[in-house]
Amino acid sequence: MSGETVLRVKDLYKRYGDRIVLKGVSFEIRKAEVKAIMGPSGTGKTTLLKCIDMLVKPDSGRIWLEDLELTDPRIDIGEARKKIGFVFQEFNLFHHLTAIKNVMIGLTKVKKLPKDEARTIAERALLKVHIERELWDKYPAQLSGGQKQRVAIARALAMEPMIMLYDEPTSALDPQLTGEVLEVIKELAEDGMTSLIVTHEVGFASEIADEIMIMMDGKIIERGDPRKVIHNPRREETRRFFSKILKIGDESR
Amino acid sequence: MSFWEEFLSKLSFGTLITLQLLTVTIPLSVILGILIGILRVYGGRIGKTLANLYVYIFRGFPLLVTLMIMFFGLADIGIRLTPYWAAALAIIICSSAYQSEYVKMSILSIDEGQSLAAKSLGMKRSTEIFYIILPQALRVALPGIGNEIIYMILYSSLAYIVGVNEIFSAAISVNSIWFKPTEVFLVTALIYLAMTTMASYGLKKLEHRLWIPGFETRRKS
Numbered sequence: 001m002s003g004e005t006v007l008r009v010k011d012l013y014k015r016y017g018d019r020i021v022l023k024g025v026s027f028e029i030r031k032a033e034v035k036a037i038m039g040p041s042g043t044g045k046t047t048l049l050k051c052i053d054m055l056v057k058p059d060s061g062r063i064w065l066e067d068l069e070l071t072d073p074r075i076d077i078g079e080a081r082k083k084i085g086f087v088f089q090e091f092n093l094f095h096h097l098t099a100i101k102n103v104m105i106g107l108t109k110v111k112k113l114p115k116d117e118a119r120t121i122a123e124r125a126l127l128k129v130h131i132e133r134e135l136w137d138k139y140p141a142q143l144s145g146g147q148k149q150r151v152a153i154a155r156a157l158a159m160e161p162m163i164m165l166y167d168e169p170t171s172a173l174d175p176q177l178t179g180e181v182l183e184v185i186k187e188l189a190e191d192g193m194t195s196l197i198v199t200h201e202v203g204f205a206s207e208i209a210d211e212i213m214i215m216m217d218g219k220i221i222e223r224g225d226p227r228k229v230i231h232n233p234r235r236e237e238t239r240r241f242f243s244k245i246l247k248i249g250d251e252s253r
Numbered sequence: 254m255s256f257w258e259e260f261l262s263k264l265s266f267g268t269l270i271t272l273q274l275l276t277v278t279i280p281l282s283v284i285l286g287i288l289i290g291i292l293r294v295y296g297g298r299i300g301k302t303l304a305n306l307y308v309y310i311f312r313g314f315p316l317l318v319t320l321m322i323m324f325f326g327l328a329d330i331g332i333r334l335t336p337y338w339a340a341a342l343a344i345i346i347c348s349s350a351y352q353s354e355y356v357k358m359s360i361l362s363i364d365e366g367q368s369l370a371a372k373s374l375g376m377k378r379s380t381e382i383f384y385i386i387l388p389q390a391l392r393v394a395l396p397g398i399g400n401e402i403i404y405m406i407l408y409s410s411l412a413y414i415v416g417v418n419e420i421f422s423a424a425i426s427v428n429s430i431w432f433k434p435t436e437v438f439l440v441t442a443l444i445y446l447a448m449t450t451m452a453s454y455g456l457k458k459l460e461h462r463l464w465i466p467g468f469e470t471r472r473k474s
């Protein structure tokens with residue numbers, strides 16, 4: 001748990017029209033740490049992740065990636081984004097490129113690596129997420145949801161990011177496909193990949209995360225050790241949130 | 254010279270001129286149409302305004318009128334174009350305005366996630382446009398662009414009005430001497446039909462070559 005801070009978010013605010021989505025969010029992640037963000041839908045979790053990658057500009061507050069201030073308008077944001085891996089809920093694979101080309105394009109067009117070197121790195125990244133050779137030349141439409149999301153993880157991973165941001169990585173998947181994706185995320189985390197994960201998978205979060213942050217109404221209302229937050233929360237809202245999603249989980253079984 | 258001798262020799266010369274006109278107007282209008290389409294989406298305030306104005310004007314003028322302006326209007330202010338280049342210019346301007354519409358719509362049809370994913374990898378705007386958005390958008394726009402190419406083949410006949418010796422003007426001049434409209438215009442029509450058939454075939458081939466699994470179904474989801 002020790003080690004230098006990779007990401008620091010301080011007092012982040014974001015509003016859309018007259019709806020305030022983020023109301024002063026602050027936290028830090030150290031190297032190799034895994035943090036999960038949980039909470040009801042529409043409470044700003046996705047907006048928070050997008051703000052960190054500056055895909056959405058926060059209204060106020062500051063974000064640092066190590067010593068680099070991402071919220072400083074003078075920095076080259078493209079340079080900074082290279083170091084942040086983003087995994088989307090809807091995968092967002094490039095539809096016109098095969099699996100391996102999806103992974104290579106960031107390496108050749110952003111990092112300007114020669115093609116053969118990019119290919120080697122891409123192959124390694126794909127194997128790491130258990131996408132075997134026979135799938136490398138398939139187009140996204142020819143892959144299952146779980147395979148798509150793993151290719152998307154490989155695409156982010158190949159850029160050698162300092163941190164991975166996962167935005168509900170299994171929410172768009174059929175239940176029987178979530179396992180293969182969660183397994184990959186877990187393996188990467190165990191290898192020391194610093195990760196920030198927005199998820200609704202309680203079991204997964206409690207198993208993998210060093211800390212769970214509960215977000216409600218644009219604020220982090222509770223944070224701490226997963227077991228404690230899930231089973232013995234300080235706040236009544238947190239207790240109600242977990243009892244609701246755990247009950248739904250039981251019924252579906 | 255018999256009717257058929259004169260007709261066929263004039264017609265084959267006319268066909269050559271038409272093909273010459275099309276080899277210039279088709280590629281240039283497609284390229285210009287794509288550029289204007291890009292400008293209409295990504296051009297910033299000034300670029301967008303200028304490109305929209307261009308489309309507003311030349312989609313609002315009949316091609317015939319644009320053609321007159323290019324030939325007679327420009328001559329009035331001292332720019333003398335040959336009939337051939339006046340016709341080529343008018344067709345390019347008019348068709349590119351239409352084509353930019355297909356390009357613009359297809360760019361806007363690409364879902365936001367593609368752009369977000371490109372940005373999250375650290376791509377610059379230009380890299381994102383040229384390597385992620387356009388390869389997808391142009392596939393979507395291809396049938397529309399193909400349709401415009403077919404129109405261009407047909408509307409190239411308007412060039413006769415400023416004195417280009419293309420197929421239609423050959424037909425008119427033969428008919429005025431021999432007065433055999435049935436034969437003359439039937440054969441003329443068949444030549445246009447042959448050209449559009451070849452173009453359709455080529456476009457089908459191209460669509461087939463650029464086809465990517467699931468590309469159309471993707472847009473429904």
